Amino acid sequence: xxxxxKTPPLEWRNGAPxxxxxxxxxxxxxEGLAETRHVFLDGNALxxxxxxxxRFTIGELGFGTGLNFxxxxxxxxxxxxxxxxxxxxxxEGAPMTLDHLxxxxxxFPEFAPLSKRLRHHWPGAVRGTHRIPLAPNVTLLLLFGAAxxxxxxxxxxVDAWFLDGFSPALNEAMWSQSLMDEVSRCSxxxxxxxxxxxxxxVRHRLEQSGFEVERTKGFGNKKHMVTGRCVRPRDKEQAPxxxxxxxxxxxxxxxxxxxxxxxxVSTALATRxxxxxxxxxxxxxxMGASGTPSGLVMPRLVADTDPSARFSAAAFRYxxxxxxxxxxxxxxxxxxxxxxxxxxxxFKTVAASGFFAGDDLSVLSPARVSEYxxxxxxxxxxxxxRGGALLGSPVSAFDLANVDQRWSCPIEALTSDDGAWxxxxxxxxxxxxxxxxxxxGMDATRLLPDLxxxxxxxxxxxxxxSGSGPALPVTFGDYASPTPDGAWLGTTHxxxxxxxxxxxxxxxxxxxxxxxxxNATKDxxxxxxxRGVRATTPDRLPIAGPVPDKRKFLQDFAQLRHGAIYNxxxxxxxxxxxxxxxxxxxxxxxxxxxxxxxxxxxxxEPWPVERDVADALHPARFWVxxxxxxxxx
Numbered sequence: 001x002x003x004x005x006k007t008p009p010l011e012w013r014n015g016a017p018x019x020x021x022x023x024x025x026x027x028x029x030x031e032g033l034a035e036t037r038h039v040f041l042d043g044n045a046l047x048x049x050x051x052x053x054x055r056f057t058i059g060e061l062g063f064g065t066g067l068n069f070x071x072x073x074x075x076x077x078x079x080x081x082x083x084x085x086x087x088x089x090x091x092e093g094a095p096m097t098l099d100h101l102x103x104x105x106x107x108f109p110e111f112a113p114l115s116k117r118l119r120h121h122w123p124g125a126v127r128g129t130h131r132i133p134l135a136p137n138v139t140l141l142l143l144f145g146a147a148x149x150x151x152x153x154x155x156x157x158v159d160a161w162f163l164d165g166f167s168p169a170l171n172e173a174m175w176s177q178s179l180m181d182e183v184s185r186c187s188x189x190x191x192x193x194x195x196x197x198x199x200x201x202v203r204h205r206l207e208q209s210g211f212e213v214e215r216t217k218g219f220g221n222k223k224h225m226v227t228g229r230c231v232r233p234r235d236k237e238q239a240p241x242x243x244x245x246x247x248x249x250x251x252x253x254x255x256x257x258x259x260x261x262x263x264x265v266s267t268a269l270a271t272r273x274x275x276x277x278x279x280x281x282x283x284x285x286x287m288g289a290s291g292t293p294s295g296l297v298m299p300r301l302v303a304d305t306d307p308s309a310r311f312s313a314a315a316f317r318y319x320x321x322x323x324x325x326x327x328x329x330x331x332x333x334x335x336x337x338x339x340x341x342x343x344x345x346x347f348k349t350v351a352a353s354g355f356f357a358g359d360d361l362s363v364l365s366p367a368r369v370s371e372y373x374x375x376x377x378x379x380x381x382x383x384x385x386r387g388g389a390l391l392g393s394p395v396s397a398f399d400l401a402n403v404d405q406r407w408s409c410p411i412e413a414l415t416s417d418d419g420a421w422x423x424x425x426x427x428x429x430x431x432x433x434x435x436x437x438x439x440x441g442m443d444a445t446r447l448l449p450d451l452x453x454x455x456x457x458x459x460x461x462x463x464x465x466s467g468s469g470p471a472l473p474v475t476f477g478d479y480a481s482p483t484p485d486g487a488w489l490g491t492t493h494x495x496x497x498x499x500x501x502x503x504x505x506x507x508x509x510x511x512x513x514x515x516x517x518x519n520a521t522k523d524x525x526x527x528x529x530x531r532g533v534r535a536t537t538p539d540r541l542p543i544a545g546p547v548p549d550k551r552k553f554l555q556d557f558a559q560l561r562h563g564a565i566y567n568x569x570x571x572x573x574x575x576x577x578x579x580x581x582x583x584x585x586x587x588x589x590x591x592x593x594x595x596x597x598x599x600x601x602x603x604x605e606p607w608p609v610e611r612d613v614a615d616a617l618h619p620a621r622f623w624v625x626x627x628x629x630x631x632x633x
Contacts, residue, residue: 002305004354005125005144008094010103017065017104021094022166026065029107035196035219036071043194043216043227044160046072047079055085057606059158059186061147061174062165063092065104066118070111073138080137083273087606089141089158091151095125127354128314129153131596131608136271141606147174151182155244155614156606158186163195168202177205184209184234191230198224210234241557241624242615243570245546247604250274251434251576254423256411256447258282259290260587261580262439263398264595270402272603277431278403279423281410286395289441289532294462294481294488295390295588296473297323298334299356300540301382303349307616308541311590313355314609318593320386326397328390335364335372336382337476337516344380351382360386372471375519389473389481389488394588406430414438414447414577421576435602437578438547442535444581450550451543453633454622455582458534461505462490465524470517478512486524489513491585502529537582537622544594544617546601547577550633553623560627571620578602579619 011018016025027035041047050056060068069088076086096104098119105115123130123142129150130142143150147165161183165174173179175197183193187210195202198215203226206213210232218225236243255266258280266278282288299316302309323329338344344363351361362383364372369381413424414436423430438444445452469487470480481488489509494500500508506526514521537543552572559568578601580594594617596608607614615621626633 002127002353004352004358005127006094007097007100007125010096010100017100019166022170024166024170026104027067031220032067033071033108036068038219039196039225040068040162040164040194041071041075043225044162044192046160047075049160049192050076050080050084050086053084053159054081055087055605056080056160057087057089057156057158058160058162059156059183060088060090060162060164061151061179061183063090063095063142064164065096066101066115067104067108068162068164069140070105070108070114070118073114073134074111076138084137085272086138087141087156088138089143089154089156089606091143091147093144093146095144098122098124123317124357126317126357128310129608129610131318141608147179148176150610151179151186153610153612154182154186154606155611156186157188157604159191161187161191161193163193163197168197168199175199175202175205177208180205180209181234184211184230184232185236187230187233189230189233191233193228193230195226196222198226202226238611239615240568241553241571241620242611242618245573245601246575248575249434250602252432253277253435253437253602254279254421254431254433255437255439256280256423257439257441257443258285259288259439259441260286260394260591261583261594262437263395263400264591265437265439265580265598266400266403266595267398268595268599269602270400272599274603276403277406277433278400279406279409279411279430281408283407285400286393289534290394290587292462292532293464293528293530294490295394296334296387296475296479296481297329297390297589298336298384298387298473298475299589300586301336301346301350303346303353305353307610307613308539309353310355310610311541311613311616313353314613315590315593316387317356318596319589319591322592323390323394323397324386328392328394328397329386329388330391332388332472333383333385334387334389334473334475335369336384337369337377337474338379338381339476339516340379347380347382360384373474373517373520374471375517377516390588397592411447416574419575435576435578437580437598437602439580441581441583442533444535444579448547448579451547451579451581451619454537454543455535457496458536458584459494459496459499459531460491460534460585461494461500461502461509461529461531462488463506463509463526463530464488464528466527467523467525468520470520474517476516478509480513480517480520486527493585502531505529505531534584534587535582536584540584541582541616542580542584542590542594543582543619544580544597545578545614545619546573547579548572548620548623549574550623553620554633557624557627560624561630
């Protein structure tokens, strides 16, 4: 399902926020907070349930005004262990506007500081998964979209559920059997739930999904409510090669490679308190392809609803937020240029997809594009308000203060012995670790030779010119990004056996830009040329996830050559081994979210991407495809 999400047409009746679509109020201002505490907090035995936990996960159907979340956050602040972390997951099909949230929260002034922080990070009515770290020990994961579409895509183990949609009589879809099955799938034995409704159909569906339920005293004039405990979680239906790696303690973690991917995952793990050591063969971070002197933070515009489109949008949102917070993105945005009518159509499709905020993307007429460029342009454009060019090195967006850093330390090999990993240098064992994450781009194939098949290298040149640069970064495959005295221009895509000289690269880039921007290029003089090497994949998506055991995979999944795709054990993984590679030319955009994705897997947290997106990034996806098509693996 695509298209912008609708915000609820909020009305106020007797001082209560009312949704006319469902004919029901969100809460009673006089009793709403007391009801939340009775039904959801007491109903799940909070805070006793999290007293001994270092990580506690709550799942909610129906974020609504956020009252349940604010009450839980306050209770967590007051009662949790100082080293514990709350993960709060909430599904919402019609997210409120900021103005509506503010108006609703005015009824509860005791939450004013928490409400202000929530509203500051509010993503708006944007489809998809939004991971929001609101405090060092509180993370909010919002799943925006129809519940029956987004909940099946959640990968998490929930400890306590708040089932809080509008009443079953008014919002039947929120209480369906299939949705209760998904609640069970994301639970473990002992997970609890609470809901205000005591409807017999709801109790029956929960029992069918593996919960023992009990009618207990309701709130106020409501005679009963329901609490429950999971005794038989539903199976996690998924193709066996996409099953998550079995959980194991992170222990000592080694991250190999200090490009943006390695910096991102190192920071993400250190933030979680992990013991992380970062290795790189260079003398400082960001010296490989990530060290490009010019970088654009722009989404890949995919006019579809498939995992590629959703990943591109989510990665861009996450990266733009990260770089903006670090002071690395300006206010002018960036501009995509269409070069043919089909691209204009694609721009409009992406703008209407619902995966971006309404003011993030603006389709511009040729006349408006011409104004931006200062010269005639005959096609449409797309302005990306939150995008643009990095104003400095991406290294400064990542905090390595709590990461042990080992520079000028090349890793020659990885060996595994009795559940531990050894990092080997040229002549000695450098260290022993429980978890290894390889983020070395094309060089990853040296340490992980089984991944060599799908990865190919692509060199890219960028050049710096003096003269009059564009008013804002513009791209149409190639790009021009303004500097104080000119522009950075890029970029070439050179196969390993077709490398260009610096002069050839300059000629190619200037010729390409000159065809579209003839006036801008007249006074350009080349001042500097830079080349880096990227690792790319056939489907233009990164490789990110736990690394499988290829030999055992080929044994267990040989039947794929004959069309049998489900009768196999789960994917055999090399325990404690992960990778991020194949980022291509968009590593600056995709690496921040990928770092969080790997960190959540290592630490057993809710994933910040949908399950089918994780499948699309899986390191074994090309093996599976080749087996199914009868190709060499």
